[in-house]
Amino acid sequence: MLEIKDLHASVAGQDILKGLNLSVKAGEVHAIMGPNGSGKSTLTNVLSGRDGYQITGGQALLDGHDVSELDPEQRAHAGMFLAFQYPVEIPGVSNLEFLKASLEATRKAQGKEPWDAVTLLKKARETCKQVDLDPQFLKRGVNEGFSGGEKKRNEIMQMLLLEPRLALLDETDSGLDIDALQVVARGVNSLRSPDRAIVLVTHYQRLLDYIVPDHVHVLAGGRILKSGGKELALELEQKGYGWLTDQEDAPA
Amino acid sequence: MTSQAELDKLIRGDYAAGFISAIESDTLPPGLNEDVIRFISAKKGEPAWLLDWRLEAYKKWLSMPLPTWAHLDHPPLDFDEVSYYSAPKSMADRPQSLDEVDPELLRTYEKLGIPLHEQEMLAGVAVDAVFDSVSVGTTFKAKLLEAGVIFCSISEAVHEYPDLIKPYLGSVVPQGDNFYAALNSAVFSDGSFVYIPKGVRCPMELSTYFRINEAKTGQFERTLIVADEGSYVSYLEGCTAPMRDENQLHAAVVELVALPGAQIKYSTVQNWYPGDENGKGGIYNFVTKRGVAHDNAKISWTQVETGSAITWKYPSVILRGDNAVGEFYSVALTRHMQQADTGTKMIHLGKNTTSTIISKGISAGRSSNTYRGLVRISPRAENARNFTQCDSLLLGDTCGAHTFPYIESRNPSAMIEHEATTSKVSDDQLFLCRNRGIDPEKAVSMIVNGFCKEVFKELPMEFAVEAGKLLEVSLEGAVG
Numbered sequence: 066m067l068e069i070k071d072l073h074a075s076v077a078g079q080d081i082l083k084g085l086n087l088s089v090k091a092g093e094v095h096a097i098m099g100p101n102g103s104g105k106s107t108l109t110n111v112l113s114g115r116d117g118y119q120i121t122g123g124q125a126l127l128d129g130h131d132v133s134e135l136d137p138e139q140r141a142h143a144g145m146f147l148a149f150q151y152p153v154e155i156p157g158v159s160n161l162e163f164l165k166a167s168l169e170a171t172r173k174a175q176g177k178e179p180w181d182a183v184t185l186l187k188k189a190r191e192t193c194k195q196v197d198l199d200p201q202f203l204k205r206g207v208n209e210g211f212s213g214g215e216k217k218r219n220e221i222m223q224m225l226l227l228e229p230r231l232a233l234l235d236e237t238d239s240g241l242d243i244d245a246l247q248v249v250a251r252g253v254n255s256l257r258s259p260d261r262a263i264v265l266v267t268h269y270q271r272l273l274d275y276i277v278p279d280h281v282h283v284l285a286g287g288r289i290l291k292s293g294g295k296e297l298a299l300e301l302e303q304k305g306y307g308w309l310t311d312q313e314d315a316p317a
Numbered sequence: 318m319t320s321q322a323e324l325d326k327l328i329r330g331d332y333a334a335g336f337i338s339a340i341e342s343d344t345l346p347p348g349l350n351e352d353v354i355r356f357i358s359a360k361k362g363e364p365a366w367l368l369d370w371r372l373e374a375y376k377k378w379l380s381m382p383l384p385t386w387a388h389l390d391h392p393p394l395d396f397d398e399v400s401y402y403s404a405p406k407s408m409a410d411r412p413q414s415l416d417e418v419d420p421e422l423l424r425t426y427e428k429l430g431i432p433l434h435e436q437e438m439l440a441g442v443a444v445d446a447v448f449d450s451v452s453v454g455t456t457f458k459a460k461l462l463e464a465g466v467i468f469c470s471i472s473e474a475v476h477e478y479p480d481l482i483k484p485y486l487g488s489v490v491p492q493g494d495n496f497y498a499a500l501n502s503a504v505f506s507d508g509s510f511v512y513i514p515k516g517v518r519c520p521m522e523l524s525t526y527f528r529i530n531e532a533k534t535g536q537f538e539r540t541l542i543v544a545d546e547g548s549y550v551s552y553l554e555g556c557t558a559p560m561r562d563e564n565q566l567h568a569a570v571v572e573l574v575a576l577p578g579a580q581i582k583y584s585t586v587q588n589w590y591p592g593d594e595n596g597k598g599g600i601y602n603f604v605t606k607r608g609v610a611h612d613n614a615k616i617s618w619t620q621v622e623t624g625s626a627i628t629w630k631y632p633s634v635i636l637r638g639d640n641a642v643g644e645f646y647s648v649a650l651t652r653h654m655q656q657a658d659t660g661t662k663m664i665h666l667g668k669n670t671t672s673t674i675i676s677k678g679i680s681a682g683r684s685s686n687t688y689r690g691l692v693r694i695s696p697r698a699e700n701a702r703n704f705t706q707c708d709s710l711l712l713g714d715t716c717g718a719h720t721f722p723y724i725e726s727r728n729p730s731a732m733i734e735h736e737a738t739t740s741k742v743s744d745d746q747l748f749l750c751r752n753r754g755i756d757p758e759k760a761v762s763m764i765v766n767g768f769c770k771e772v773f774k775e776l777p778m779e780f781a782v783e784a785g786k787l788l789e790v791s792l793e794g795a796v797g
Contacts, residue, residue, distance in 0.1 A: 115748050141754035149752075153745040157767025163753070166763055171754035206767065207749075223753065 066091045066128060066262050067112075067231055073122030073287075074104075074111045081107040083287035084123065089231070092259040096273055096298060097266045099284035100306045105266045106150060108284070109233045113147040114140055127231065142174035144230030148220040148237050155207040160219065163207045164189055164226060171227055188226060195255070196222045197248045214245040221252040232256060232263045238272040250275030270302040285310045345402040351375065354503055357402050361472050364479065374492035374502030381496045387629055387658040388687040388719055391601065399566060401504045401537075428790050457521070464520050466550075467512040471539055474510035481512055485543050489572035489607050489635070497568040497603040497629075505539040505570070513548035513579070522777055524553040538569040544579035544614075551582040553780060566601050567625075573608030573616055577638060580615045581608060584776055585632075586784055588791075589624035594682065596654025599626025606630065607662075612638030618661065619646040619775045621784045623791045626655055631689065633662035636670035636698075643672040646772040648784070650765075650791055651684035651716070660690035660721075665701040665731075674705040677769050680716035681792065687719040694731040702732045709739040710768050712761065712792075762789040 067089040074082040081104045089095050099105050111118045112125055114137035125132045127143055135143065155163065165185060172179055180188065190200040196218040208216050217237055224232055234253065238246055253263060253276050265276060273281070273295065281297040283290045283306065290309050291297065345353060354375055358368040383394070415423060461468055467478060474482050492502040513519050544550050554571075567589075575581045583606075592599025602625040608616040618632035634643030645661035663672035672692065680686040692703045709718035720737050742764050750760035766773070766785050773781045 113752055116744055136756075137748065137751035138754050138756050141752055147752050149749065153743065153749050155746050155749070155764055155767055157770040158763050162763070162767075163750075166750075166755050166759060167753035170756065170759070174754065227753070 067264070068126040068129075069123070070126070071123035072111070072120065072125055074107060075119050075121050076107060076117060080121070081287055082111065085284070085288055087282065087289060089262045089264060091230075091262055092257075093280065094257065094263045094265065094276065094278045096276075096278040096281045096295075097264060097284050098268065098281060098298065098301060100310065101268075103285045104287045105284055106235055107287075109147055109235045109264075109266055112140075112233060113137060113145060138170070139174075141227075141229075142171055144175075146224050146227055146229030146232045148217075148224055148232065148234040150235040150237070150239060152208050152211075152216040152220050154209045154211075156209050158207050159204055160207055161186070161189060161203040164203075164223065167223065168226060189222075192222050192225050195225065196252050197245075198222060213240040214242065217241060217249060218245065218252075221249050225252055225256060228256070230261050232261070234263070234265050234267075236266055236268065238267055238269065246272065247275060270298045273298045283309055345400050347400045348397045349375075349399070349401055349504065353401050357504060357506075360402065361475075363472075363475060366483070367475060370487070370492065371503050371505075374499050375504075377493035378496065378499035378503055381493070381499055384496050387689070388685065388721070389627055389629065389656050389658050390685075391627055391656070394566060394601070396500070399536075402506075428786070460520055464517055465514040466517065466519050466523075467510065468523055469510055471505075471508045471510045471541060474541075478510070478512070481543060482510070482541070485541055485572070485574055487572075489574060489609050490570050490605050495605060498570050498605040501537050501539060501568045501570045501605070505537045508539040508541075508569070510540070511542040511550060511552065513544045513550045515545040516547045517545075518548065519550040522551045522553055536567045538567075540569070540571040541574075542572070542581060542583070543574045544576060544581050546576045547578040548576075549580045551584070551777060553584045553586075553777060555586045555588070565599075567603065569602075569604045569606075571604070571606040571632075573606075575608060575610045575614035575616050575641075577612040577614060579611075580617075582617045583608075583619070583632070584780060585618075585620040585622075586780060586787065587620070587622045587624050587628075588787060590626075591624050591651075591653060591655045592626040594653040596626070596683075599655070600624065601627045602630065603627075604630040606632035607635065608633070608643075609635045609637050610641035610643060612667065613640045614638060615642040615644070617642075617644040617646070617775070619644075619772065620648070620659075621772070621776070621787070622647070622649040622657060622659060623787055625657075628655075628657040628659050630659045631661055633664070634672065635664045635666065636672065636701075637666050638670075639667040640669045641667050642670070644775075645672075645674045645676070645690075646775045647676045648679070648769045648772045648788075649677070649686055649688075650679040650681070650788060651686045652681040652791065653684060654682065655684040656687075657685070658687040658689055660688045662691040663693070663703060665692075665694045665698040665703070668697070668699040669701070670698055671702045672704075674703070674707075675771050676705075676707045677772055678707070678709045678718055679712065679765055679768065679788075680709065680718050681712040683715045685717045685719070687721065689721045689723075691723040691725070692733060693724075694726040694728050694733070696727045698728050698731070700730050700732075701728065703734065705733075705735045706771075707735075707737040708768065709737075710765065711739065711741045712765075758793060759789075762792050765792060 069085055069087040072082050072085040097105055111120060120133050132140055169179060189203055193200045198218050208219060211219060237249055278295050280292060281295060282292045351372060354371050358371060490498050493499050511523060542552060573581050589600040610616045616634045622628055632645060636643050643663050649657045649659050651657050661674055674690055676688045678686040678688055688707045694701045707720050711718055718739055722735055724733055726733060742761055746764055747757060747760055751757060765788055773784055776784055
């Protein structure tokens with residue numbers, strides 16, 4: 066589904082990704098871990114097409130198509146979703162209105178039947194409950210005045226409604242208490258299916274207790290240094306990153 | 318670009334390609350003098366008192382300098398280049414079908430979802446029988462009559478209801494109030510008159526839209542609304558579709574009188590031609606709008622301004638009576654080279670008077686958007702309260718937003734609050750929307766609509782939806 070080959074990327078003229086390779090197949094859950102400044106967030110931002118993130122070499126293929134040829138909204142239509150580390154507020158635009166615009170555009174582009182207002186409201190309410198958000202949140206401005214945990218659950222709620230084929234979660238666990246973490250994990254797990262893939266970016270092993278990955282990768286210095294199964298995460302928890310990055314000449 | 322004629326030529330060349338015909342007969346040569354005013358008055362068969370009133374206004378106008386205090390920049394206007402009387406265009410002089418109308422204009426109509434026959438009307442196409450609006454208009458008038466509501470053109474009212482016109486015309490905006498109001502008083506063409514009798518709640522929203530076919534009021538429009546004691550009226554002015562208009566200078570006057578316990582809600586959507594992206598052409602809109610609220614009366618102005626090259630407009634409320642309420646809700650969007658200097662004045666004279674000002678300015682392109690407001694608390698206005706909120710949203714980095722709030726409080730019991738913010742549509746907001754599959758244009762219009770929500774919710778329902786759509790159309794190409 067996602068094929069990243071020798072990807073180089075820069076932000077503000079600074080090279081961050083330096084030859085990253087990663088292959089994600091449908092049905093798989095990948096966790097990307099690594100020290101601060103290793104390029105984890107750059108990876109998700111480059112993949113979803115954020116302004117200012119330049120691919121300088123190599124490529125990232127989504128279902129065989131070079132993502133750099135797609136606008137951010139086209140990537141969304143192709144089934145890619147990014148759950149933000151710091152979801153931004155859009156004052157005055159209600160969550161429901163935002164969902165409507167998002168689902169209308171996405172479902173149309175995907176050739177799916179549009180949802181009428183009643184269906185949308187019903188599904189949105191159900192999904193709110195699923196992530197433990199009061200459906201009253203649908204009436205509030207997008208993330209407006211939400212707590213950190215509410216913002217993250219709001220992201221997961223949107224993700225569940227959009228049913229992406231490739232979900233990228235950028236440190237969704239940061240700033241969550243243990244209850245909220247479980248709610249978020251439940252939401253993500255409910256998305257797991259043989260035709261979908263999930264890429265989790267995280268600092269901590271903790272999230273992986275709830276969302277058990279098929280593969281764990283260590284990203285440092287803009288490259289995948291080591292890949293393994295879920296047990297790699299446990300090893301990292303114990304040993305830290307030092308033993309891996311020390312082998313590098315110039316750790317990030 | 319110095320003369321009116323040259324400017325006119327520019328507008329015509331660019332916007333109205335193909336549908337402006339040569340000058341008709343029965344149009345006065347350009348220029349203003351007493352004979353012109355006598356001619357206008359005679360054409361309308363006006364009584365002597367009104368002619369005298371006009372001449373008085375003219376004399377005042379002659380002695381007044383052109384106001385230059387606004388944050389506006391435009392070539393000097395030559396008032397001798399304007400023709401002050403133009404008979405309604407004959408059918409033969411109008412475009413004969415939509416094929417002759419600027420396709421750009423039609424595209425906008427389409428986007429706003431305006432039915433074909435209405436498009437014809439707005440574009441000034443010659444159609445004799447005006448579709449269903451005739452019947453709509455008739456049932457509408459019958460219903461109003463039943464309630465005792467008078468809604469007609471001001472020329473008609475001068476003849477039919479002189480006792481209502483005489484005491485109120487110029488009572489809120491006197492002839493010599495300001496340069497443009499004086500000019501309007503001297504040469505006003507036509508406009509609307511509304512009277513709501515005591516205790517009557519007007520059974521429907523009154524809209525100039527219903528009168529559009531007869532409302533060829535030209536550039537010096539004058540409107541007078543009198544709401545008698547304890548009555549209520551909601552009046553909608555304008556139309557979300559851009560109006561085809563060949564006049565460059567507009568100087569309108571609107572006067573509202575809310576007698577004790579009355580409520581007037583006045584909503585405007587103004588979408589005249591704003592000029593092109595290089596600032597060529599467009600309407601110069603110099604409007605004086607003011608209301609007087611007596612004891613326990615309430616006047617509420619809501620405006621959505623997206624059109625005109627220049628907007629100079631300060632819908633105001635004189636809170637004359639005790640417990641009177643004044644409100645001003647405004648969205649002003651400028652793009653290309655548009656300039657808007659708009660706001661309100663709340664003059665607190667009565668005790669326990671309250672006023673609310675919510676102003677949302679959106680600037681794009683190389684435009685300039687200014688809020689100018691005055692809150693004045695007079696010495697005898699005990700316990701007056703004002704809340705003002707001015708928010709500016711910038712799209713891009715070549716536009717400007719300015720806020721000039723004036724506060725004059727001469728009573729220590731007054732409570733005045735002022736909040737102001739300036740923000741930009743952030744890249745993060747845009748990216749969030751795009752990541753959720755929403756294209757950037759839709760995203761910007763959604764964000765801007767959210768920004769304006771507090772004002773839109775004051776608009777009558779249908780208008781609010783249209784206003785949202787209008788912003789969307791107006792913002793096209795503002796991103797990127």
